[in-house]
Amino acid sequence: MNLDAVDKVFPHIISCGPEFDSIPLPPDDALQEYWRDCIKEAALHAAITRFYAVLAGKHGLRKTASMNPGSGPADTWPIQQQKELFSIFGDVEAAIGVKLTDSFLMVPNKTISGIVFATESDFVTCSLCPRDVCRNRRAPYDREKADSYRIG
Numbered sequence: 457m458n459l460d461a462v463d464k465v466f467p468h469i470i471s472c473g474p475e476f477d478s479i480p481l482p483p484d485d486a487l488q489e490y491w492r493d494c495i496k497e498a499a500l501h502a503a504i505t506r507f508y509a510v511l512a513g514k515h516g517l518r519k520t521a522s523m524n525p526g527s528g529p530a531d532t533w534p535i536q537q538q539k540e541l542f543s544i545f546g547d548v549e550a551a552i553g554v555k556l557t558d559s560f561l562m563v564p565n566k567t568i569s570g571i572v573f574a575t576e577s578d579f580v581t582c583s584l585c586p587r588d589v590c591r592n593r594r595a596p597y598d599r600e601k602a603d604s605y606r607i608g
Contacts, residue, residue, distance in 0.1 A: 462573045464515075467544050470507055471567035472499035474553035496566040504568070511572060521579040524570030526560065532584055533570075535560045541569055 476496045481488045511517050526535030538560040542548050549555045555563045562569065580595035584602045 465571040472496040500566040
């Protein structure tokens, strides 16, 4: 439905990078682990911001939306399709140090994958997801919209 009138999609895998996880920390130091995680999140945010700036500059994209495997309800874009998305890029681990686990999660943990596309709508996958507790929620749940996508 979102991609019906879309000419191009921009698949991506964006990560904080594996380097942060290789920094040795004292064992059982939860505070240092927490701070490392915060720094990884900031690095991911900076990489995402740069990715969108490059898309805007190179392709003239003004308004975009994104979709990510495993984001929102399971039937929106099943997380198992990470494997197909990763296959577009070849050896992702050798290229950027991101590994896809057997359960389709990504390592390092501060990594995202998906597609970006130009749109005039205000689509946000979060609006299709009924989960109340999500610290990354970017839009409220919209039952009417979810029903129009045939999502429970």
